[in-house]
Amino acid sequence: MHPYQYIPATNITEAVSLLARYGPRARVMAGGTDLLVQLRGERYELDAVVDAKAIPELMALTLAKDGALSIGAAVPCYQVYEDEAIVAAFPGIIDAASLIGGIQVQSRASLGGNLCNATPSADGICPLIVHSGVVTLTGVGGTRTMLVEEFTTGPGRNALAHGEMLVKIDLPKPAAHFGAAYQRFIPRNEMDIAVAGVASAVTLDASGQKIESARIALASVGPTPIFAKKASDFLAGQPATEETYAKAGEVASTEATPISDMRGTIEQRHHLVGVLTRRTLAQAVQRARGNS
Amino acid sequence: MTTTEKPQEFKVVGTRPIRHDGIDKVLGRAVYGSDVRLAGMIYGAVLRSPYAHAKITKIDTSKAEAMPGVFAVMSGKDMPLVASGALDLGETVDDTAFTSDRVMAHDKVVFKGHPVAAVAAIDQNTGLEALKLIEVEYEVLKPVISLEDAMAPGAVVIHEGLIGDDLGEKVNNTNIAVHNRSEFGDPEAAFAKSATVLERTFIISRAHQGYIEPHASTAFWAPDGKITVWTTTQAPFGVRKTVSALLEQPLSDIKVIPTEIGGGFGGKIPVYLEPVAAVLSKKAGRPVKITMDRRAVFEASGPGPGGTIKVKMGVDDKGKITAATADIRYGAGAYPGASINPATAGIFACYEVPNVRIDSYDVVINMSKTAAYRAPGTPQATFASETLVGELCEIIGMSPMDFHLLNVSREGTRRPDGPVFPRIGNEACLEAIQGSEHFKSTLEPSTESKLRGRGMASGYWNGIGNKSSVTINVNEDGLVSLIEGNPDIGGTRTTIAMQAAEILGLPAEDVHPAVGDTDSIGYSDLTAGSRTTYATGTAAIEAAKMVIDEMKKRVAMIWETEYGNIEHVDGLFVSKVAPDHKFTFKEAAGKLGQTGGPVAMTGTVNVRGSGGGSFGTHLVDVEVDRDTGKVEILRYTAAQDAGKAVHPSYVEGQFQGGAVQGIGWALNEEYYTSDDGVMVNSTFLDYRMPTSLDVPMIETIIVEVANTNHPFGVRGIGETSIVPPAPAVANALANAIGVRLYQTPMNPGRILEALATKKTGK
Numbered sequence A: 001m002h003p004y005q006y007i008p009a010t011n012i013t014e015a016v017s018l019l020a021r022y023g024p025r026a027r028v029m030a031g032g033t034d035l036l037v038q039l040r041g042e043r044y045e046l047d048a049v050v051d052a053k054a055i056p057e058l059m060a061l062t063l064a065k066d067g068a069l070s071i072g073a074a075v076p077c078y079q080v081y082e083d084e085a086i087v088a089a090f091p092g093i094i095d096a097a098s099l100i101g102g103i104q105v106q107s108r109a110s111l112g113g114n115l116c117n118a119t120p121s122a123d124g125i126c127p128l129i130v131h132s133g134v135v136t137l138t139g140v141g142g143t144r145t146m147l148v149e150e151f152t153t154g155p156g157r158n159a160l161a162h163g164e165m166l167v168k169i170d171l172p173k174p175a176a177h178f179g180a181a182y183q184r185f186i187p188r189n190e191m192d193i194a195v196a197g198v199a200s201a202v203t204l205d206a207s208g209q210k211i212e213s214a215r216i217a218l219a220s221v222g223p224t225p226i227f228a229k230k231a232s233d234f235l236a237g238q239p240a241t242e243e244t245y246a247k248a249g250e251v252a253s254t255e256a257t258p259i260s261d262m263r264g265t266i267e268q269r270h271h272l273v274g275v276l277t278r279r280t281l282a283q284a285v286q287r288a289r290g291n292s
Numbered sequence B: 001m002t003t004t005e006k007p008q009e010f011k012v013v014g015t016r017p018i019r020h021d022g023i024d025k026v027l028g029r030a031v032y033g034s035d036v037r038l039a040g041m042i043y044g045a046v047l048r049s050p051y052a053h054a055k056i057t058k059i060d061t062s063k064a065e066a067m068p069g070v071f072a073v074m075s076g077k078d079m080p081l082v083a084s085g086a087l088d089l090g091e092t093v094d095d096t097a098f099t100s101d102r103v104m105a106h107d108k109v110v111f112k113g114h115p116v117a118a119v120a121a122i123d124q125n126t127g128l129e130a131l132k133l134i135e136v137e138y139e140v141l142k143p144v145i146s147l148e149d150a151m152a153p154g155a156v157v158i159h160e161g162l163i164g165d166d167l168g169e170k171v172n173n174t175n176i177a178v179h180n181r182s183e184f185g186d187p188e189a190a191f192a193k194s195a196t197v198l199e200r201t202f203i204i205s206r207a208h209q210g211y212i213e214p215h216a217s218t219a220f221w222a223p224d225g226k227i228t229v230w231t232t233t234q235a236p237f238g239v240r241k242t243v244s245a246l247l248e249q250p251l252s253d254i255k256v257i258p259t260e261i262g263g264g265f266g267g268k269i270p271v272y273l274e275p276v277a278a279v280l281s282k283k284a285g286r287p288v289k290i291t292m293d294r295r296a297v298f299e300a301s302g303p304g305p306g307g308t309i310k311v312k313m314g315v316d317d318k319g320k321i322t323a324a325t326a327d328i329r330y331g332a333g334a335y336p337g338a339s340i341n342p343a344t345a346g347i348f349a350c351y352e353v354p355n356v357r358i359d360s361y362d363v364v365i366n367m368s369k370t371a372a373y374r375a376p377g378t379p380q381a382t383f384a385s386e387t388l389v390g391e392l393c394e395i396i397g398m399s400p401m402d403f404h405l406l407n408v409s410r411e412g413t414r415r416p417d418g419p420v421f422p423r424i425g426n427e428a429c430l431e432a433i434q435g436s437e438h439f440k441s442t443l444e445p446s447t448e449s450k451l452r453g454r455g456m457a458s459g460y461w462n463g464i465g466n467k468s469s470v471t472i473n474v475n476e477d478g479l480v481s482l483i484e485g486n487p488d489i490g491g492t493r494t495t496i497a498m499q500a501a502e503i504l505g506l507p508a509e510d511v512h513p514a515v516g517d518t519d520s521i522g523y524s525d526l527t528a529g530s531r532t533t534y535a536t537g538t539a540a541i542e543a544a545k546m547v548i549d550e551m552k553k554r555v556a557m558i559w560e561t562e563y564g565n566i567e568h569v570d571g572l573f574v575s576k577v578a579p580d581h582k583f584t585f586k587e588a589a590g591k592l593g594q595t596g597g598p599v600a601m602t603g604t605v606n607v608r609g610s611g612g613g614s615f616g617t618h619l620v621d622v623e624v625d626r627d628t629g630k631v632e633i634l635r636y637t638a639a640q641d642a643g644k645a646v647h648p649s650y651v652e653g654q655f656q657g658g659a660v661q662g663i664g665w666a667l668n669e670e671y672y673t674s675d676d677g678v679m680v681n682s683t684f685l686d687y688r689m690p691t692s693l694d695v696p697m698i699e700t701i702i703v704e705v706a707n708t709n710h711p712f713g714v715r716g717i718g719e720t721s722i723v724p725p726a727p728a729v730a731n732a733l734a735n736a737i738g739v740r741l742y743q744t745p746m747n748p749g750r751i752l753e754a755l756a757t758k759k760t761g762k
């Protein structure tokens, strides 16, 4: 393994200037649960690893008075799911944060790292998409924001420019009668990579019987996590019934572009998108009904 | 012993004492392969072939040699060119030249991960960086990966020097190392007269043992020519013999010190790193340690073979078997030796088959050479035969339990490949399952979304006896130390000590067992073949009897009487002529100094055969998610004949461990291999073994049909438990989903496909 420098940065300015200086020979480290494994596996060589865990903004987790949530890019998963207010308001995120790895991994791994690592199978990204997450990116030249679904650009690739880093992910306050859920399919019960995953979020009308709006996102069935726009649009105005979920599943399945590999086949993945869309919608609706 | 004899009574055997090695292991003090640290030790690293099949046209190591921190570099030219010859490792026989070539390629690589060079450096990272400086040029050849390609006429031949044995005829230019046949009666005529005949072809993937501890070896080649090897192995004496043969050094100049072993299941019988570490040590003048990473373990050590098995069985109108045939083809990997003989022995062993023919093929392909994996060759063949029986029972409308009992093999039955069974526990295991709460329970009915099913299967493993030595030293405080030569994988230190304790009349805790190195204990065959508790236990009993005998002589001396007047009863030495004369073992031991000095006795045995082997029957309930094809094991019961369970907890542990490995093989484990022979899923992430969350508590029933070939009736039990799971699961799945799967892994994707086929009726 190529020797690299370990540099703990204490503020964003220092971190981005290091990134600008080293270019692709440096990477940010949050929990390191992807980064260190990849370095040891010689997936790439680095000259510098910039540890983000001493940068206050990246470690901040704040549920604002107005109900919006801001997740610092390096906040470990356990902090998210151990906060009861967050658990109540952002169920989709919790499904993911408590699913990634086991307890040891969750004590280090961050949703920000999951997002920046940008694998199509990442369990954290689809829930952030359906919760309408917005990322804040800062570089030497300044700060910009974009939707989570626009952030990943290919397997292991993201929209970060040279010298830029992810600072935080903002999730707006969920509307009344909002519910969300994320499920993945793995052949075993733990320690596996999603063959397919689906996150669903719904906002119901006051009666709880009609879907006013919905967002669906698909994992592990394309080069990036996919925002399933057609299925999401289809659901607006539909009754919250099993028939609706099944139809949405069919639509979502057409939006998947999977490949066959050691983890599953194209047919299996299309099929699973249908199943998981159905199941997560039912779960999201149930959660929404309990959320008045 | 006869079947009418009353069961023996025991004081120690059959109890559950705390294992002697428990504290060390729980506290992390036990020294495993990679824990070895010696003064001046440096680290080896192995360069492995990226190709499955290629000629090596050039190796240039000069840049690596010049790198600071590098002490030595080696390649095939640093290994003697040994002649072909038999390398008898106790359970299997390998070829010396092939083994040498496997350990370090000479001029050709024949599997992805094949070692082509190695370095020794100041630390691990320097070693790995140095490997990048070694220039190797290859002329890539067409890899032969599938059995069909390997066996096709005009196939690319992997080893030009391989002379195949086709039913005794020598064959050149072939990848089929061996074709055997075992025949009895006239199966064709019997099929013609049968009421029902069923034939099916099954495919089973190669599967890795998945031991947690990767291979790790350290060697020091001293200036006086003495070689010491510390290694994680099941076969220290086998390592000694192999290192001696491969490096052409005198056997007695080599000392092998087995470390604690973090699992083996047969996979730690072959030698991989030891000769390489030794050669590097000779060049560097320092001890060299090499450890494999997980990818190397998957790619370049020996899993159990995959293969294709065609089975045909006929029955009369009562369900009695009339005839059975099988065609077993295993991919041995890059060198011959795919356990086809135990497959032949096991495939129909549970039944009385009047007419039989079994063909078996040991086929060379461009993947790592397979090794023994728990009941080598037998789970694969039994997956075929027991799944076929499950389907046959469906067709003739007979319960599998009735079918098994009607056709059961028992004492006097001729095993289809020849030997006649002595007393065995096949029927007793079936009856144990039949009487179990699980068998009598009703399976919850299937629903729209959850499909449930139940299945059963039986399995057999013969096992071996062979050579073992045990030394017992009596200490003056009345405790004894026991040295044996079998690395302890499954708790055998304790089960061997318990058998000695039984004879000595001591509690198990008073016997302190240790695994010796090859210089400190007499020759002992490997820890494998379910032989250790059985055969090495027999040696311990021998040694203990010799100790008691000698102690009686000493006691007679003290009491000034005849040796013949001393008895050893209930742990006490007593005099027949003076009833008030009594010594405990401890008292007698305290007086050895006055009666001629130390008592140290070595029992050596060469146990013939296993005494009939161990049968087992497994019962499983599964639940299939109709939407996703995911399988949940709801309930699992394993019954098996232990003869006499020395330490019942360990016996249960072996039943459970084998069942879980078999479930993994059935459901998700496979070598997912690209067309050019590269294993794609060479990590524990993607090589999907069951985790603790994927299996329920495996219920166990210990059946005890005493082994007539062991003083306490003990049978070797370590391996049988992996044989029934795959067909039991296959039968339960068929019961649940109403379609049959003939190929492992029976994973969610395949189950979904099967369900879809059923729906469309295709």
Ligand SMILES: Cc1cc2nc3c(=O)[nH]c(=O)nc-3n(C[C@H](O)[C@H](O)[C@H](O)COP(=O)(O)OP(=O)(O)OC[C@H]3O[C@@H](n4cnc5c(N)ncnc54)[C@H](O)[C@@H]3O)c2cc1C
Residues within 6 Å of the ligand: A027, A028, A029, A030, A031, A032, A033, A034, A035, A036, A037, A052, A058, A073, A074, A099, A100, A101, A102, A105, A108, A109, A110, A111, A112, A113, A114, A115, A116, A117, A121, A122, A123, A124, A160, A164, A165, A166, A167, A192
């Ligand atoms: C045993 C184990 C089990 C796992 N199980 C799962 C699972 O079930 N599901 C799943 O989705 N993943 C799983 N993972 C993968 C990994 O844990 C997750 O992706 C995790 O969320 C990554 O977060 P991290 O903080 O450790 O990221 P890091 O490893 O620190 O970083 C990941 C990548 O993102 C970049 N990065 C991190 N932070 C920033 C930033 N602020 N700005 C720019 N770039 C940044 C890094 O440079 C690196 O390339 C598992 C990993 C392990 C080791």
